[in-house]
Amino acid sequence: xxxxxxxxxxxxxxxxxxxxxxxxxxxxxxxxxxxxxxxxxxxxxxxxxxxxxxxxxxxxxxxxxxxxxxxxxxxxxxxxxxxxxxxxxxxxxxxxxxxxxxxxxxxxxxxxxxxxxxxxxxxxxxxxxxxxxxxxxxxxxxxxxxxxxxxxxxxxxxxxxxxxxxxxxxxxxxxxxxxxxxxxxxxxxxxxxxxxxxxxxxxxxxxxxxxxxxxxxxxxxxxxxxxxxxxxxxxxxxxxxxxxxxxxxxxxxxxxxxxxxxxxxxxxxxxxxxxxxxxxxxxxxxxxxxxxxxxxxxxxxxxxxxxxxxxxxxxxxxxxxxxxxxxxxxxxxxxxxxxxxxxxxxxxxx
Amino acid sequence: xxxxxxxxxxxxxxxxxxxxxxxxxxxxxxxxxxxxxxxxxxxxxxxxxxxxxxxxxxxxxxxxxxxxxxxxxxxxxxxxxxxxxxxxxxxxxxxxxxxxxxxxxxxxxxxxxxxxxxxxxxxxxxxxxxxxxxxxxxxxxxxxxxxxxxxxxxxxxxxxxxxxxxxxxxxxxxxxxxxxxxxxxxxxxxxxxxxxxxxxxxxxxxxxxxxxxxxxxxxxxxxxxxxxxxxxxxxxxxxxxxxxxxxxxxxxxxxxxxxxxxxxxxxxxxxxxxxxxxxxxxxxxxxxxxxxxxxxxxxxxxxxxxxxxxxxxxxxxxxxxxxxxxxxxxxxxxxxxxxxxxxxxxxxxxxxxxxxxxxxxxxxxxxxxxxxxxxxxxx
Numbered sequence: 001x002x003x004x005x006x007x008x009x010x011x012x013x014x015x016x017x018x019x020x021x022x023x024x025x026x027x028x029x030x031x032x033x034x035x036x037x038x039x040x041x042x043x044x045x046x047x048x049x050x051x052x053x054x055x056x057x058x059x060x061x062x063x064x065x066x067x068x069x070x071x072x073x074x075x076x077x078x079x080x081x082x083x084x085x086x087x088x089x090x091x092x093x094x095x096x097x098x099x100x101x102x103x104x105x106x107x108x109x110x111x112x113x114x115x116x117x118x119x120x121x122x123x124x125x126x127x128x129x130x131x132x133x134x135x136x137x138x139x140x141x142x143x144x145x146x147x148x149x150x151x152x153x154x155x156x157x158x159x160x161x162x163x164x165x166x167x168x169x170x171x172x173x174x175x176x177x178x179x180x181x182x183x184x185x186x187x188x189x190x191x192x193x194x195x196x197x198x199x200x201x202x203x204x205x206x207x208x209x210x211x212x213x214x215x216x217x218x219x220x221x222x223x224x225x226x227x228x229x230x231x232x233x234x235x236x237x238x239x240x241x242x243x244x245x246x247x248x249x250x251x252x253x254x255x256x257x258x259x260x261x262x263x264x265x266x267x268x269x270x271x272x273x274x275x276x277x278x279x280x281x282x283x284x285x286x287x288x289x290x291x292x293x294x295x296x297x298x299x300x301x302x303x304x305x306x307x308x309x310x311x312x313x314x315x316x317x318x319x320x321x322x323x324x325x326x327x328x329x330x331x332x333x334x335x336x337x338x339x340x341x342x343x344x345x346x347x348x349x350x
Numbered sequence: 351x352x353x354x355x356x357x358x359x360x361x362x363x364x365x366x367x368x369x370x371x372x373x374x375x376x377x378x379x380x381x382x383x384x385x386x387x388x389x390x391x392x393x394x395x396x397x398x399x400x401x402x403x404x405x406x407x408x409x410x411x412x413x414x415x416x417x418x419x420x421x422x423x424x425x426x427x428x429x430x431x432x433x434x435x436x437x438x439x440x441x442x443x444x445x446x447x448x449x450x451x452x453x454x455x456x457x458x459x460x461x462x463x464x465x466x467x468x469x470x471x472x473x474x475x476x477x478x479x480x481x482x483x484x485x486x487x488x489x490x491x492x493x494x495x496x497x498x499x500x501x502x503x504x505x506x507x508x509x510x511x512x513x514x515x516x517x518x519x520x521x522x523x524x525x526x527x528x529x530x531x532x533x534x535x536x537x538x539x540x541x542x543x544x545x546x547x548x549x550x551x552x553x554x555x556x557x558x559x560x561x562x563x564x565x566x567x568x569x570x571x572x573x574x575x576x577x578x579x580x581x582x583x584x585x586x587x588x589x590x591x592x593x594x595x596x597x598x599x600x601x602x603x604x605x606x607x608x609x610x611x612x613x614x615x616x617x618x619x620x621x622x623x624x625x626x627x628x629x630x631x632x633x634x635x636x637x638x639x640x641x642x643x644x645x646x647x648x649x650x651x652x653x654x655x656x657x658x659x660x661x662x663x664x665x666x667x668x669x670x671x672x673x674x675x676x677x678x679x680x681x682x683x684x685x686x687x688x689x690x691x692x693x694x695x696x697x698x699x700x701x702x703x704x705x706x707x708x709x710x711x712x713x714x715x716x717x718x719x720x721x722x723x724x725x726x727x728x729x
Binding site: 188196336 | 373533710
């Protein structure tokens with residue numbers, strides 16, 4: 001270090017090598033990085049301390065430091081967990097049940113499809129797809145416009161479709177391959193949920209399933225399926241095919257290979273996808289707003305509904321926000337590498 | 351499930367027929383559940399929604415009644431009684447607005463002309479570019495009439511503002527932070543974990559938190575107001591301040607996404623080229639321009655595309671943070687659609703949803719064709 005004979009100004013502003021920054025550069029770098037750290041942490045810190053404040057302390061101006069500025073109290077926590085215990089716990093349990101069930105379903109169904117799309121080649125005839133769409137539109141028009149009972153229409157449509165499959169369909173040859181099917185499943189992510197939510201609402205209303213766990217679980221599964229297929233496709237494609245081929249020679253079935261070889265080898269990818277989808281389900285707001293009411297209400301809806309007539313009661317709301325985001329923060333901080341890997345794979349492979 | 355499968359593998363010998371059938375069709379069986387779910391929750395709703403958007407919904411004894419009304423709902427949004435809500439209130443064009451519009455149209459025409467004269471010319475390409483250019487021209491005309499001429503923007507312009515400005519700001523900050531984090535510093539893992547956190551926090555929680563932070567009476571920044579002698583100051587009553595606060599919340603949440611992906615891309619850039627350039631005396635800017643940027647461009651384009659897709663769906667933040675207000679200043683299209691649904695206007699709600707689908711698809715497909723594909727060409 002003493003050998004550095006450059007003038008002071010150059011020593012301050014010029015990097016000695018690629019692996020050592022100049023002191024000025026270092027200072028600016030750390031300044032910016034710590035500034036952004038503060039930007040990230042300040043909102044989280046503010047919610048946390050507000051949850052330990054009394055109403056009077058929130059109303060009488062900003063207090064920043066517990067034990068110095070103000071005396072932390074557990075009043076708000078007591079109110080939410082003891083006085084309102086039932087009203088808090090039910091949405092919380094709803095959120096846990098819905099998020100876990102939907103994630104398990106989406107990840108299992110999605111990985112099955114992703115594996116099949118990677119390893120087995122498909123050829124779906126375009127004519128079949130068009131016939132299916134025409135029948136589907138026919139069913140909807142018949143039910144909505146002519147008032148035919150939906151069970152009869154559906155049965156007729158299925159029969160017609162089967163008939164088409166076993167007769168005319170053989171004459172057509174142009175088909176869609178794996179890439180087309182994959183693209184079709186993934187492209188559903190482009191669709192804004194608000195386009196689909198009205199018919200889904202009406203559908204569950206007809207089935208008398210509105211405001212139940214089933215409605216939310218089914219919808220969340222469907223919404224997150226494209227992500228699972230997108231991510232798991234790459235994880236499965238990364239597994240060496242030799243193992244699977246030798247298992248096939250030994251007489252294992254494709255499903256057997258999937259469960260005994262492919263899934264265990266892709267388990268880190270599976271975990272990343274699982275965590276990502278779990279957090280997305282946990283945070284979901286718009287669909288829950290449409291599809292749930294008092295019974296199946298989830299945490300995001302509960303929190304957003306706190307905007308009462310007397311204005312938001314920040315101390316209670318902060319408790320709710322803290323218990324809603326604490327598990328997510330804990331999971332993210334602990335498994336950041338794995339979750340980020342899922343996001344990265346999706347973005348980089350595109 | 352694992353048990354059932356194990357069984358089918360073992361029983362291949364005794365009941366060869368069934369096992370063989372299962373194995374021959376296993377591909378279809380594996381894909382079928384996913385396809386059925388997408389059909390039931392995406393394709394079917396999409397068709398029903400198209401039907402709703404051309405119908406009027408009315409409650410009737412024992413259920414509801416749908417009457418076919420043609421393009422009435424779209425007409426109402428684009429030209430009729432809801433125009434102020436959806437497109438905005440227009441102000442008359444002055445010389446500046448005409449000039450801007452002429453400039454934009456000239457630019458689009460030059461772009462089309464260069465494509466027609468280029469070697470890539472083709473019918474599909476031309477149709478696609480005509481759609482993109484027409485869409486871009488219409489948006490410029492709309493922004494001119496609502497923002498620049500001094501009218502009042504509706505939910506379409508507000509959504510585009512969130513998408514375009516939000517994604518640009520998040521990309522810039524994310525890229526900057528990623529570049530800083532790849533320099534030789536200590537505690538890189540600490541920064542990486544902390545910067546990643548906001549992405550996973552519930553948007554509804556973020557919205558309320560930023561409402562608390564933005565409270566200039568009792569929030570943490572209240573002393574700043576007194577220090578700067580800013581008198582009475584309420585962001586919630588000023589349209590642009592309200593939009594800004596939504597944008598700040600959105601940026602806080604989504605910058606990590608850009609950061610984490612760009613960081614990985616920068617770490618993968620050719621290290622030896624960077625070192626060689628450094629030896630030759632290239633400065634940081636030159637290294638970024640000539641080595642880093644070309645190396646990360648495909649990833650950067652893809653990450654912007656993904657973010658564009660998600661940005662169009664924004665609803666939680668405006669709904670909770672500002673309730674769409676003041677007036678309808680911060681209302682996004684999804685929120686507009688939700689409000690229409692709440693007032694029993696299902697047709698209008700579906701129509702907004704469809705226009706949102708159209709706008710977001712045109713934008714994303716255009717971006718994919720002109721930016722993402724181009725960035726990959728040099729790989």
